[in-house]
Amino acid sequence: MKIWVPMDSAAKALGADEVADAIAAQVGPDVRIIRNGSRGMVWLEPLVEIDRGDGRVAYGPVTLDDVAALLDGTLESLGRVEDIPFFARQTRLTFARCGVIDPLDLDDYAAHGGLAGLRRAIGMDSAAIVAEVTASGLRGRGGAGFPTGIKWKTVAEAVADQKYIVCNADEGDSGTFADRMIMEGDPFTLIEGMAIAGLGVGATRGYVYLRSEYPDAIRVMEAAVRIARQRGMLGADVLGSGQAFDMEIRTGAGAYVCGEETSLLNSLEGKRGTVRAKPPLPALEGFLGKPTVVNNVISLATVPVIFEKGAQHYADFGLGRSRGTVTLQIAGNVARGGLFETAFGMSLGEVVNEIGGGTRSGRPVKAVQVGGPLGAYMPVSKFDTPMGYEDFDAAGGLIGHAGLVVFDDTADMLQMARFAMEFCAVESCGKCTPCRIGAVRGVETIDRIAAGDAGAADLLTDLCETMKDGSLCALGGFTPYPVMSALTQFPDDFATRREAAE
Amino acid sequence: MLDQAPAPDDIRDLVSPLLTLEGPLLPMLHAIQAEWGHVPQAAVPVLADLLNLGVAEVHGVISFYHDFRKEPAGRHMLKICRAEACQSVGGNAMAQRMLDRLGVDWHGTTRDGGVTVEPVYCLGMCACGPAVMLDGRVIGRIDDARLDRLMTQVGA
Numbered sequence: 001m002k003i004w005v006p007m008d009s010a011a012k013a014l015g016a017d018e019v020a021d022a023i024a025a026q027v028g029p030d031v032r033i034i035r036n037g038s039r040g041m042v043w044l045e046p047l048v049e050i051d052r053g054d055g056r057v058a059y060g061p062v063t064l065d066d067v068a069a070l071l072d073g074t075l076e077s078l079g080r081v082e083d084i085p086f087f088a089r090q091t092r093l094t095f096a097r098c099g100v101i102d103p104l105d106l107d108d109y110a111a112h113g114g115l116a117g118l119r120r121a122i123g124m125d126s127a128a129i130v131a132e133v134t135a136s137g138l139r140g141r142g143g144a145g146f147p148t149g150i151k152w153k154t155v156a157e158a159v160a161d162q163k164y165i166v167c168n169a170d171e172g173d174s175g176t177f178a179d180r181m182i183m184e185g186d187p188f189t190l191i192e193g194m195a196i197a198g199l200g201v202g203a204t205r206g207y208v209y210l211r212s213e214y215p216d217a218i219r220v221m222e223a224a225v226r227i228a229r230q231r232g233m234l235g236a237d238v239l240g241s242g243q244a245f246d247m248e249i250r251t252g253a254g255a256y257v258c259g260e261e262t263s264l265l266n267s268l269e270g271k272r273g274t275v276r277a278k279p280p281l282p283a284l285e286g287f288l289g290k291p292t293v294v295n296n297v298i299s300l301a302t303v304p305v306i307f308e309k310g311a312q313h314y315a316d317f318g319l320g321r322s323r324g325t326v327t328l329q330i331a332g333n334v335a336r337g338g339l340f341e342t343a344f345g346m347s348l349g350e351v352v353n354e355i356g357g358g359t360r361s362g363r364p365v366k367a368v369q370v371g372g373p374l375g376a377y378m379p380v381s382k383f384d385t386p387m388g389y390e391d392f393d394a395a396g397g398l399i400g401h402a403g404l405v406v407f408d409d410t411a412d413m414l415q416m417a418r419f420a421m422e423f424c425a426v427e428s429c430g431k432c433t434p435c436r437i438g439a440v441r442g443v444e445t446i447d448r449i450a451a452g453d454a455g456a457a458d459l460l461t462d463l464c465e466t467m468k469d470g471s472l473c474a475l476g477g478f479t480p481y482p483v484m485s486a487l488t489q490f491p492d493d494f495a496t497r498r499e500a501a502e
Numbered sequence: 503m504l505d506q507a508p509a510p511d512d513i514r515d516l517v518s519p520l521l522t523l524e525g526p527l528l529p530m531l532h533a534i535q536a537e538w539g540h541v542p543q544a545a546v547p548v549l550a551d552l553l554n555l556g557v558a559e560v561h562g563v564i565s566f567y568h569d570f571r572k573e574p575a576g577r578h579m580l581k582i583c584r585a586e587a588c589q590s591v592g593g594n595a596m597a598q599r600m601l602d603r604l605g606v607d608w609h610g611t612t613r614d615g616g617v618t619v620e621p622v623y624c625l626g627m628c629a630c631g632p633a634v635m636l637d638g639r640v641i642g643r644i645d646d647a648r649l650d651r652l653m654t655q656v657g658a
Contacts, residue, residue: 009626009627009640010626010627010629010630010642012640013625013627013630013633013640013641013642013643014630014642014643042629042630043629043630045630171624171626172623172624173624174585174586174587174588174623174624174628175585175586175587175628176624176626176628177626177627177628177629180626205524212532212569213622213624213625213626213635214625214626215638216640248523250525250528250529251528251529251532252528252569253528253531253532253567253568253569253570254567254568254569254622255566255567255568256623267528268525268528269524269525270525270526270527270528270553270563271527271563272562272563272566273566273567274566287524287525288524288525329628329629330629331587331628331629331631332586332587332590332591332628332629332631333590333591334629337628337629337630338629360591361591369586373585373586373623403587403628405586405587405590405628406590407590408590411590416586416589419586419589423623426623427623429566
């Protein structure tokens with residue numbers, strides 16, 4: 001008998017360790033307990049799977065009191081994970097192995113399609129590797145949506161004695177946890193993606209800049225890198241290819257702005273994490289001034305499946321110029337929260353109401369913030385917007401890292417706008433005046449609106465314009481998205497106070 | 503975790519093996535904080551000397567990052583997520599109630615040195631908020647009663 005109990009940190013935060021300990025104390029030595037990643041259905045965590053010889057059967061959420069019934073077979077099961085509607089509707093490419101395998105078992109990884117992509121890439125030259133990524137249509141999943149192949153091509157064509165692959169794992173956006181989940185649940189896929197990137201652009205060294213708020217992900221990634229090195233997946237001779245690639249895990253230090261690629265590079269170099277002006281592009285002058293690919297975790301973790309199944313297979317999914325799958329993270333006040341990987345194109349309303357099941361509180365949905373703290377608050381009237389980069393842009397929003405935070409009708413959008421400005425003030429690196437000072441003034445201006453100053457809304461609009469135009473990076477430049485969307489889409493939350501004060 | 507400032511030689515011994523890294527300053531600061539619970543003032547000239555930086559540059563780096571503490575924290579560290587996903591499920595009210603109970607503001611330490619409360623912007627528990635981290639252990643879908651019990655367990 002085999003029993004899977006996730007070691008994903010969300011599952012642990014809901015009691016998975018205690019459940020695993022209780023199971024271990026009650027079963028014999030013939031039972032193998034595997035600590036897997038999460039299947040992504042967070043509302044069912046801890047989700048335990050048992051294989052009694054006829055396939056994996058799921059149970060969840062399992063509490064300590066359930067363990068005896070779980071083991072004697074009397075606990076009601078959820079059936080196969082693959083048959084649970086939330087899971088059955090997904091297209092799992094990037095997350096195909098997450099929650100299925102033992103995250104630190106390289107043989108298990110290889111048995112489920114792992115390393116096939118890297119082996120194929122080893123047989124290709126640099127130009128062919130870059131062309132494959134370009135043909136897949138993969139765009140940066142960190143938020144900006146820049147075509148990954150073009151970035152790689154720039155680095156590949158740069159001439160330098162040293163090039164780098166830097167993985168941006170500083171996933172600081174509220175509502176996002178896809179990076180954390182894949183690093184905890186399938187770390188070798190990120191390592192494989194970075195190795196392919198290294199071969200593609202001629203980089204022999206890589207770094208994962210991983211936020212300190214994710215101690216479990218740091219532990220798993222460090223262990224995976226050690227194993228990959230021992231087994232020859234990393235090192236001077238990657239899988240016997242004669243080509244070198246090795247990598248390290250670096251820990252961030254709690255600065256949100258370091259998720260911006262140039263801040264991240266400064267931080268990695270040991271400097272203050274202030275934003276750099278572009279040009280020069282990091283692709284030409286990045287880490288330590290050398291040509292550097294900076295890609296998000298999900299972008300790099302998607303590379304292996306593109307090489308395993310072919311660029312066309314990946315590009316066949318999607319909508320318009322948004323190709324492949326998007327790893328939606330359904331979060332906040334939602335009945336069925338979790339990770340939902342699907343082809344681009346599903347509407348926002350479908351995701352929130354059909355997949356997510358509406359609010360956890362049972363009250364009506366008021367707003368959904370898409371794309372993290374710098375994303376717009378989308379009202380229910382925009383629920384027909386398809387999940388796609390261009391479609392969200394046209395609707396006055398952004399997909400960002402594809403996190404969705406659902407709010408019910410108790411949310412006070414003026415307070416959410418104020419929080420956006422406050423957050424920007426706390427996290428501003430200080431380089432650009434509109435962001436550094438504007439965010440502080442923004443908080444004050446919203447307080448004036450709350451106090452009934454009718455003219456302050458125009459001032460806030462003007463301030464947001466200045467921040468948008470006068471900031472180097474998305475922190476100052478995009479904070480106006482949540483602020484202005486709250487102001488324009490939910491005017492009642494701003495007006496009632498004004499009228500009440502009059 | 504020692505309360506008194508470490509000797510410069512101890513700091514130097516701790517971080518010197520990291521000199522071979524590319525961009526060694528953050529790993530050094532993490533190592534120092536892991537050892538002594540904060541980054542003491544005495545570390546600044548040592549790091550400046552080792553890395554051939556000005557003391558102002560080293561100070562500037564330390565003060566930029568939320569993680570690095572100038573003085574030791576309380577015996578227990580409670581980090582409460584303040585980000586939007588936790589706010590959407592009542593995180594603000596829960597946080598304020600706990601700050602009131604402990605009699606501290608954000609970043610504050612209780613008078614007996616028992617608990618330090620820090621805000622954190624996202625623990626990646628966005629589908630199971632509100633979330634807190636107590637001494638490195640993350641707890642999801644927490645409510646007032648459970649947080650009270652945890653605080654009682656650590657004597658606060």
